[in-house]
Amino acid sequence: MKIIDARGISKSFKDIKEDKPVLNHVDFSMEEGEFVAVMGPSGSGKTTLLFCVSGMDTVDSGRVLFLNRSLSECGERTF
Numbered sequence: 001m002k003i004i005d006a007r008g009i010s011k012s013f014k015d016i017k018e019d020k021p022v023l024n025h026v027d028f029s030m031e032e033g034e035f036v037a038v039m040g041p042s043g044s045g046k047t048t049l050l051f052c053v054s055g056m057d058t059v060d061s062g063r064v065l066f067l068n069r070s071l072s073e074c075g076e077r078t079f
């Protein structure tokens with residue numbers, strides 16, 4: 001069973017001049033009990049991705065399901 005199922009997530013950070021895209025339509029999912037390592041160069045968006053799929057930050061577009069529920073519709077007391 002998928003615990004986390006993210007589809008097409010995008011996120012940018014506001015720079016002084018313009019938006020800086022960090023995640024661009026990323027798909028990410030994890031099965032229950034699965035062990036996942038996220039690898040990539042510094043600044044490539046690993047922490048941003050993990051924050052977005054864990055609900056510690058929000059996405060600009062796309063959707064993140066946690067146990068089949070959309071994180072954007074969950075509150076602090078949902079689970």
Ligand SMILES: Nc1ncnc2c1ncn2[C@@H]1O[C@H](COP(=O)(O)OP(=O)(O)OP(=O)(O)O)[C@@H](O)[C@H]1O
Nearest residue numbers: 013014020022040041042043044045046047048049
């Ligand atoms: N809160 C923030 N405000 C503005 N820009 C940010 C913020 N967090 C991350 N960024 C920018 O987003 C990009 C991705 O950063 P992120 O921290 O996700 O990379 P990372 O892959 O985790 O890097 P590292 O391996 O160094 O931990 C970088 O260009 C970073 O400067």
Ligand SMILES: [Mg+2]
Nearest residue numbers: 043046047048
């Ligand atoms: Mg990091």
